[in-house]
Amino acid sequence: MNKNKPIYFDNAATSFPKPPGVAQAVAHFINEIGANPGRSGHRASIEAARVLFGARELVAQLFNVPGPNSCVFTSNATESLNLALKGLLRPGDHAITTGMEHNSVMRPLRALEAAGVSVTVVPCSAEGKLTPADVATAIRPDTKLVVMNHASNVSGTLLPVRDIGRVCREKDILLIVDCAQTGGCFPIDVQADMIDLLAFTGHKGLLGPQGTGGLVVGGRVDIAKMAPLKQGGTGSGSEYEMQPGFMPDAFEAGTPNTPGIAGLAAGLEFVLSEGVDAIHTREQSLMRNLIALLRDIPGLNIIGDPAPKTRVATVAFNIGGLSPSDIGFRLDDEFGILCRVGLHCSPAAHKTLGTFPAGAVRFGLSYFSTDEEIERAADALRAIAAGKSSS
Amino acid sequence: MHAEKICRKANIGIRLLPVPRQLSSSCGVCMRFFTPDKPKVEEELAANNAVYAEIVELDIC
Numbered sequence: 001m002n003k004n005k006p007i008y009f010d011n012a013a014t015s016f017p018k019p020p021g022v023a024q025a026v027a028h029f030i031n032e033i034g035a036n037p038g039r040s041g042h043r044a045s046i047e048a049a050r051v052l053f054g055a056r057e058l059v060a061q062l063f064n065v066p067g068p069n070s071c072v073f074t075s076n077a078t079e080s081l082n083l084a085l086k087g088l089l090r091p092g093d094h095a096i097t098t099g100m101e102h103n104s105v106m107r108p109l110r111a112l113e114a115a116g117v118s119v120t121v122v123p124c125s126a127e128g129k130l131t132p133a134d135v136a137t138a139i140r141p142d143t144k145l146v147v148m149n150h151a152s153n154v155s156g157t158l159l160p161v162r163d164i165g166r167v168c169r170e171k172d173i174l175l176i177v178d179c180a181q182t183g184g185c186f187p188i189d190v191q192a193d194m195i196d197l198l199a200f201t202g203h204k205g206l207l208g209p210q211g212t213g214g215l216v217v218g219g220r221v222d223i224a225k226m227a228p229l230k231q232g233g234t235g236s237g238s239e240y241e242m243q244p245g246f247m248p249d250a251f252e253a254g255t256p257n258t259p260g261i262a263g264l265a266a267g268l269e270f271v272l273s274e275g276v277d278a279i280h281t282r283e284q285s286l287m288r289n290l291i292a293l294l295r296d297i298p299g300l301n302i303i304g305d306p307a308p309k310t311r312v313a314t315v316a317f318n319i320g321g322l323s324p325s326d327i328g329f330r331l332d333d334e335f336g337i338l339c340r341v342g343l344h345c346s347p348a349a350h351k352t353l354g355t356f357p358a359g360a361v362r363f364g365l366s367y368f369s370t371d372e373e374i375e376r377a378a379d380a381l382r383a384i385a386a387g388k389s390s391s
Numbered sequence: 392m393h394a395e396k397i398c399r400k401a402n403i404g405i406r407l408l409p410v411p412r413q414l415s416s417s418c419g420v421c422m423r424f425f426t427p428d429k430p431k432v433e434e435e436l437a438a439n440n441a442v443y444a445e446i447v448e449l450d451i452c
Contacts, residue, residue: 038392038419038420040409041407041408041409041410041419041420042409045420046407046420049392049420050392050395052392053392053393053396066440067440068393069393069442235419235420236419238419246442
């Protein structure tokens with residue numbers, strides 16, 4: 001096994017490393033604060049509540065949300081999407097989605113479909129692109145919402161969220177956006193982009209720990225008509241046995257992952273201080289270099305549009321005659337390059353892109369990736385494609 | 392927590408503490424301030440869209 005420092009190219013799965021402040025913030029909470037936020041009235045509980053509220057404010061700042069209490073914390077984007085979809089869709093409703101979704105959208109939708117919700121999957125092109133007019137055509141009198149990802153976790157290509165937002169406003173339906181791949185590395189503005197519910201994860205581009213995420217709920221959503229996933233203690237309205245109806249307590253029950261959220265706050269502070277535009281520009285530059293090198297390798301083909309104007313720092317590819325799992329194993333074992341192979345929990349996207357069922361190899365870079373790592377990875381792929389070993 | 396940030400920024404003397412039994416049996420937290428500051432507190436909270444349950448006047452000390 002290759003013993004050099006590994007190259008971590010799996011940031012689309014989870015980001016690594018985190019900025020140094022993140023682990024510190026988690027440890028600081030556990031060692032110095034420790035209390036249950038907002039439940040008790042003592043100074044430590046109040047301090048824990050300040051940490052939680054501070055994190056809500058940072059989320060609001062990043063996504064241009066009018067008020068911090070519109071930011072509900074969940075354990076990840078999958079929980080956020082389940083909350084939004086199961087909260088809003090009832091049997092007899094119609095939902096629209098795209099052919100490039102991750103299973104965190106498709107699986108809850110298919111479960112809801114089995115329970116009487118009708119679902120339309122608007123096809124995307126073989127390169128993974130979505131035409132807004134196709135979404136508009138799919139809207140019917142019983143359509144409640146559109147749910148879509150902002151960027152594919154397979155091909156990295158961005159979908160036209162703002163155009164779809166405009167369509168949804170014109171037709172008076174809701175838009176749910178899964179920004180797992182774009183949060184923190186591509187500008188998102190829930191107001192300008194006309195996003196009604198934004199599902200975000202804490203452990204990818206927001207650079208926080210696993211076990212954090214949330215749902216931003218916009219003003220067009222009638223929260224009285226949105227069912228929570230769970231009920232329980234909130235530290236508010238304790239004289240009642242009914243879940244409170246105000247934000248964010250309506251959708252948060254039980255003790256939150258406060259140490260994780262403390263870490264998420266540190267990740268958000270880092271993203272805000274570097275600036276999303278700077279992060280995006282840097283990642284674009286890395287991807288330009290990587291894709292140029294990949295295109296030069298005989299037998300390697302990039303999945304989806306190789307040169308979209310803007311993309312996130314993710315690219316999927318295959319090498320003719322080799323299986324993705326063989327490539328991935330050799331990359332890890334011989335060259336110390338860590339990446340994800342297979343279907344990436346997105347069978348729908350792979351079907352659209354033409355890589356189903358064998359899947360593909362996926363590189364997910366980050367703000368911390370280097371050009372040197374890219375060159376080493378390209379050299380490794382060249383060797384693998386040419387049938388040579390590393391020794 | 393929102394109210395606390397707003398009032399501290401506006402330099403109003405406040406203290407967070409458990410909700411007194413006279414007001415509620417909730418396990419919540421409330422913000423205490425002096426009666427003369429009430430108009431300013433109401434103004435600042437409204438200006439910043441802070442949501443709160445109610446303001447109650449108590450005779451303490």
